[in-house]
Amino acid sequence: MIDHKEQIEKLIHDNKIFVFMKGDREHPLCGFSAIAMHIMKELKVEFGTFNVLSDQGMRQAIKDFTGWPTIPQIFVNGTFIGGSDIAQELYESGELQKLVQQ
């Protein structure tokens, strides 16, 4: 059996930016995941994604991991920063750009 928590920890530490989303980067399957992808592409920094629709266990595990009830969930430098609303706010204020340069 896959240990989702271990998998999450590995993904967020191995990738500077990592997004748990619905669909994939080219085909987001939810408006909020689409917003997240738009912002990530604007940042012009490499990022990883995981499609939670492909793994119901992971879909629940990531919510338990962060205590956050919705998807997408965005991690920068191994730290959870929030969903698409917060990412958008941080991007518009320039804070997200600073975070990814750290």
Added chain:
Amino acid sequence: MDTIKTITERLSHAFPNAEINLSDYKHDGMHVVLEITSDKFNGLSLIDQHKLVYAVLDDLIKSNEVHALKLKTIPKK
């Protein structure tokens, strides 16, 4: 539409004196845009501000009664 009423009542109760702007852009009660200004957000990170709101609406989100929530929290100055 009852979901909107429930959300409004819960938020008003959990965040007294908050300014709450709620819109239901698909008019189905499931897609909600919420902007809320409250002094309960003062000094908290954005994540913690959003978590306070999610906590109030947790069962509605989990049951998918609220399918999409676009949220903006604003500390009250």
